Structure formats: C-alpha cells, structure tokens
Amino acid sequence: MGAGVLRAVRPLVRKGGVLQWGRHSIEALAEEHGTPLYIYDGDRVLERLRTVRDAFAEVDPLVAYSVKANANLALLRLLAGAGCGADIVSGGELYRVRKAGFPAGRVVFAGVGKSAAEMREGIRAGIRAFHVESAGELEALGGVAGEAGRSAPVAVRVNPDVEAATHEFTRTGHAAAKFGVAPEEAVALYRRIAAHPHLHAVGVDVHIGSQVRSSEPFLRALEVVLDVAGAAERESGTRIGYIDLGGGFGIAGPAAEELDLAALGRAVARRLRGRGLSLVVEPGRFLVGDAGALATRVLYVKRSGGITFVVADAGMTELIRPSHYGGRHEIVPVREAGRGRVERVDVVGPVCEQGDFLARDRDLSLPAPGALLCVLQAGAYGFAMASNYNSRLRPAEVLLRGDRAELVRRREKYADLTRNECT
Ligand SMILES: Cc1ncc(COP(=O)(O)O)c(C=O)c1O
Incomplete structure (x- = not known):
C-alpha cells in the first residue's frame, strides 16, 4: 500500500x-x-476540520463544506454542529443542509446552471451568497430577487485561467472550463451588480479544481481574484467582504503526499493581511x-x-x-x-x-x-x-x-x- x-x-x-x-x-x-x-x-472528519481551521487560523475562515463530496445527513449534522458552513450546488443540497441545521448565513450556492426555482429557494432561505457563473445567470438572479422584493447577495466566480495538475474532469480553473467568467468580464459584472436595485456584491469566488496538491495554483488564482476585487471596488464603489478560494485541497495518493495546507494557509494569510477581506474555503474531499x-x-x-x-x-x-x-x-x-x-x-x-x-x-x-x-x-x-x-x-x-x-x-x-x- x-x-x-x-x-x-x-x-x-x-x-x-x-x-x-x-x-x-x-x-x-x-x-x-x-x-x-x-x-x-466522524472523529476523523472533525480532526480534518481542525486541520483546515488551524492552517488558516490567522484569517479565521468560514469553512464551507462542499456538500457534493458526501451529502449523508448524519455527516452534515456533524459538520453543522461543529460550526461549518456549506458550499452547495443544487436545490436538493439546499434542502439537505437546511435539514441538517446549517445556518443559511453560512451557505454559499455555486454551479453554472441554477434554475429560477433554486434561486427563489436560496433567496427565501437567506443564504450568504450566490456564486454567479455567467452574465445570463446574473440577469436571471436579479429578476428573481426583484420578484421577491429582495436583494440577492452575489460573489462572481472568476475563471482565473490557472491550470491545476489534476485529471481533466476535475480541472475547473482553465479558460476552456465551463466554470466562472474571465477576470475582465467579472469586473464588468460587478459594475452591473452595483447598478442593479436587487443585487449586491458580497465577495469574489474561485475554485480551480479537485485533488490539487501544490499551493502554487491556489496562490496564482488568489492573485487574479484579488485583482478583480480591487478593480470592482475601484470601478463600482463596491465593498467586497470576502474572497472564496474554493476547495480542491488534495489528499495523499499512493505516490503523493497531501497538499501542505499549513503552508498554503500561511501564504494566503500573508496576502490578505491588512486588506479587510475575510476568507471562505470550500473543502470537500479533504474533510471526508x-x-x-x-x-x-x-x-x-x-x-x-x-x-x-x-x-x-x-x-x-x-x-x-x-x-x-x-x-x-x-x-x-x-x-x-x-x-x-x-x-x-x-x-x-x-x-x-x-x-x-x-x-x-x-x-x-x-x-x-x-x-x-x-x-x-x-x-x-x-x-x-x-x-x-x-x-x-x-x-x-x-x-x-x-x-x-x-x-x-x-x-x-x-x-x-x-x-x-x-x-
Ligand atoms: C465550487 C466547488 N467548491 C468546492 C469543491 C470541492 O472540491 P474538493 O472535494 O476537491 O475539495 C468543488 C468540487 O467539485 C466545487 O465545484
């Protein structure tokens, strides 16, 4: 072995x-x-959660467990009870995390194909943010929020064009992936959000892939996201509250050690210091x-x-x-x-x-x-x-x-x- x-x-x-x-x-x-x-x-899951929190302790992140990795209700209850947030990608996952007791304010909703019904459910629940992945989705979300007489919280998912060394099906941060929008388009979307009566910006989001065992692509993606956050704040007078660095923290393989999360945490904290930004991370596999x-x-x-x-x-x-x-x-x-x-x-x-x-x-x-x-x-x-x-x-x-x-x-x-x- x-x-x-x-x-x-x-x-x-x-x-x-x-x-x-x-x-x-x-x-x-x-x-x-x-x-x-x-x-x-379950004890091992909680130990892994502590590992993530310790690694990023300086910035005290919201750890939003990526529910898609394992959506068993008992596991979800365990993580909700430990103060975790949740990263969801469907109305079904929203149903599960609410049933498991995750506070809606700790739930972020990603995915390229959210339906109007799912948006309505997220708005009604009062989730922390929609991680929006296209201009069309942003328009649709604005419309749904308007009908509900509410303002939807948004973080644009940026495609940083960073290639992670992982299987092609689990690589999501390169330009040809279906996920996120290019940095320039993201900045333009923040302008639209600022001008929209039923949308408000809360953060910037990125997720580059799964089973990434080196810090380097995360840090390159972070630079892109920080640039987008800076430009959005300058150009739209938007206040960006958090950076979501996504998940994908690689675990050990037969011939590979797991990602050095403590080193990544230190490097991320260094880059965020003094910027007034909080951090969200979305580990799935790393926890379970x-x-x-x-x-x-x-x-x-x-x-x-x-x-x-x-x-x-x-x-x-x-x-x-x-x-x-x-x-x-x-x-x-x-x-x-x-x-x-x-x-x-x-x-x-x-x-x-x-x-x-x-x-x-x-x-x-x-x-x-x-x-x-x-x-x-x-x-x-x-x-x-x-x-x-x-x-x-x-x-x-x-x-x-x-x-x-x-x-x-x-x-x-x-x-x-x-x-x-x-x-
Ligand atoms: C947006 C997003 N966040 C987090 C994750 C979790 O990835 P992992 O289980 O590799 O940590 C995924 C996985 O596909 C994802 O799409």
Missing part, C-alpha cells in the same frame, strides 16, 4: 492480522450490515475523503485472456471514481490470514459494463471467494455518486463516533427501485 495513503488513513490498524477501523471490527460491521458497505469515521472506506466481499476469482479478475460485490455503481476519473483507491484485504500469493489482478464489480472496475493491473494478495476487501479513501465522491444502474441497490452507510457505530442510511430494498414509477 502507498506510504502516503497508509499515513493518511490513520485509524486503520491490523490486530492479529485482521484489519480494523480504530476500535471497530470491519468484519463485524460487514456481518451486521452486509456488503457493499460504506464506513465513515480518507475518513471513509468501502467494504466489499469477493464473489469469484476468474481468469480470462491472461488476466486474473477478482469479482467483488461493489463496482462502479457504488464507487465510480476509478472508471470515471481514473481515481486510484488502495484496496486492502481485511484478513491477512486469508491472503494468497501476490498476483496482478483487475478488481471488478458485477455491473454489466466492461468499464466497471475498482482497480486495474493491481498487485494484490489473491483473495479467496468470500474474503472481505476494504477500499480506502472512499469517503468523498463515493456514495454521493452511487447509482441504481443495473437496478442495483445503493449500499448502507455506517458512521463511527468513538465506540459507537451507527447505521445512518439503510441499504435500499427492491421496492425503493420502483417507488416513483407511475404504472
């Missing part, structure tokens, strides 16, 4: 050759709740990624065309990151005693797609059918991207807190599959 990942997933221990999550037996959890099973460590694992049971081992396939009961329907983004997740046998000799294998799921796999060309001690495997760093964009494709049932989720293990989402039943069908 990659050294970076092993260090990152600290609660994992082997006792008598059997993998445990802290004090919790993964085998017992899998036995009780069945597999595939998502396991989250390595606090979660997916337990899956081996169904069969088959050999075909020179490849050894380990067929597990979890696949792309439970964790799509490997097939969608080339995401690499370490896969560890839970019971060492059951481990066979190391072979190069593909770990695949039961879904009827050749692209359904959890790992390819992976050296793994060959497990026997029935063996449990643990897929690591699956807390972010795991269950959140799960689907019912092939009419598969989405798995159960368990939240660990200290000695307690609480079922926080039941495994779906067949009746759930057809619940909304009208015939």
Whole structure:
C-alpha cells in the first residue's frame, strides 16, 4: 500500500492480522450490515476540520463544506454542529443542509446552471451568497430577487485561467472550463451588480479544481481574484467582504503526499493581511475523503485472456471514481490470514459494463471467494455518486463516533427501485 495513503488513513490498524477501523471490527460491521458497505469515521472528519481551521487560523475562515463530496445527513449534522458552513450546488443540497441545521448565513450556492426555482429557494432561505457563473445567470438572479422584493447577495466566480495538475474532469480553473467568467468580464459584472436595485456584491469566488496538491495554483488564482476585487471596488464603489478560494485541497495518493495546507494557509494569510477581506474555503474531499472506506466481499476469482479478475460485490455503481476519473483507491484485504500469493489482478464489480472496475493491473494478495476487501479513501465522491444502474441497490452507510457505530442510511430494498414509477 502507498506510504502516503497508509499515513493518511490513520485509524486503520491490523490486530492479529485482521484489519480494523480504530476500535471497530470491519468484519463485524460487514456481518451486521452486509456488503457493499460504506464506513465513515466522524472523529476523523472533525480532526480534518481542525486541520483546515488551524492552517488558516490567522484569517479565521468560514469553512464551507462542499456538500457534493458526501451529502449523508448524519455527516452534515456533524459538520453543522461543529460550526461549518456549506458550499452547495443544487436545490436538493439546499434542502439537505437546511435539514441538517446549517445556518443559511453560512451557505454559499455555486454551479453554472441554477434554475429560477433554486434561486427563489436560496433567496427565501437567506443564504450568504450566490456564486454567479455567467452574465445570463446574473440577469436571471436579479429578476428573481426583484420578484421577491429582495436583494440577492452575489460573489462572481472568476475563471482565473490557472491550470491545476489534476485529471481533466476535475480541472475547473482553465479558460476552456465551463466554470466562472474571465477576470475582465467579472469586473464588468460587478459594475452591473452595483447598478442593479436587487443585487449586491458580497465577495469574489474561485475554485480551480479537485485533488490539487501544490499551493502554487491556489496562490496564482488568489492573485487574479484579488485583482478583480480591487478593480470592482475601484470601478463600482463596491465593498467586497470576502474572497472564496474554493476547495480542491488534495489528499495523499499512493505516490503523493497531501497538499501542505499549513503552508498554503500561511501564504494566503500573508496576502490578505491588512486588506479587510475575510476568507471562505470550500473543502470537500479533504474533510471526508480518507475518513471513509468501502467494504466489499469477493464473489469469484476468474481468469480470462491472461488476466486474473477478482469479482467483488461493489463496482462502479457504488464507487465510480476509478472508471470515471481514473481515481486510484488502495484496496486492502481485511484478513491477512486469508491472503494468497501476490498476483496482478483487475478488481471488478458485477455491473454489466466492461468499464466497471475498482482497480486495474493491481498487485494484490489473491483473495479467496468470500474474503472481505476494504477500499480506502472512499469517503468523498463515493456514495454521493452511487447509482441504481443495473437496478442495483445503493449500499448502507455506517458512521463511527468513538465506540459507537451507527447505521445512518439503510441499504435500499427492491421496492425503493420502483417507488416513483407511475404504472
Ligand atoms: C465550487 C466547488 N467548491 C468546492 C469543491 C470541492 O472540491 P474538493 O472535494 O476537491 O475539495 C468543488 C468540487 O467539485 C466545487 O465545484
């Protein structure tokens, strides 16, 4: 297993050759709740939140958890209770964060395609800001706010044309991305906001991508955003209250250490000092990624065309990151005693797609059918991207807190599959 990942997933221990999550037996959890099973460590999530707060302590940021990473209500309640804010991208996420108890004043709403209904819901709730991503959206928001007799708080999302070294699907800050607007256009939008009776500017927003492990692109984006804030204030008499630096703080990988968040925090604080600006950050994966694992049971081992396939009961329907983004997740046998000799294998799921796999060309001690495997760093964009494709049932989720293990989402039943069908 990659050294970076092993260090990152600290609660994992082997006792008598059997993998445990802290004090919790993964085998017992899998036995009780069945597999595939998502396991989250709430204490670890809170520890990660402290890491973010410590890194940016000098500027005392609003940490707005990026709900899309993992929207489980119990996790959201945990984060709301710890004073977190929320970064949302849909009316559905707004519904969840309100249900979880996030104060609306700590909620920011991003996304290139907000509908009028979603804008109405955000205005009615009294959210902190709409992160606006186009001139058309700004017009629409002004109209919706006018109908409601309110003024909508806005931060324009700037596309800084900064290329982050990450997968092309998780890169969002280069000019050709669909996200944000160019800096000159952003300044023009602040002029429109200043002149609009139902819009007011509160901040400037940027998000350059996900799994970014170097400070440098964040700091380049920050310079662009500071320029936009300065120009908006000069040209429109606007008062910019905060800079939102987005999320994307990279976690450890098999051959890579996580982003040095403390160094980034120091550099950001240096640039913001004396400017009267507060800071918002939007981590998703950094808070929940390595606090979660997916337990899956081996169904069969088959050999075909020179490849050894380990067929597990979890696949792309439970964790799509490997097939969608080339995401690499370490896969560890839970019971060492059951481990066979190391072979190069593909770990695949039961879904009827050749692209359904959890790992390819992976050296793994060959497990026997029935063996449990643990897929690591699956807390972010795991269950959140799960689907019912092939009419598969989405798995159960368990939240660990200290000695307690609480079922926080039941495994779906067949009746759930057809619940909304009208015939
Ligand atoms: C606007 C915005 N903020 C924050 C995030 C969170 O990214 P990450 O989970 O990599 O921290 C995303 C992810 O797509 C995003 O689009």
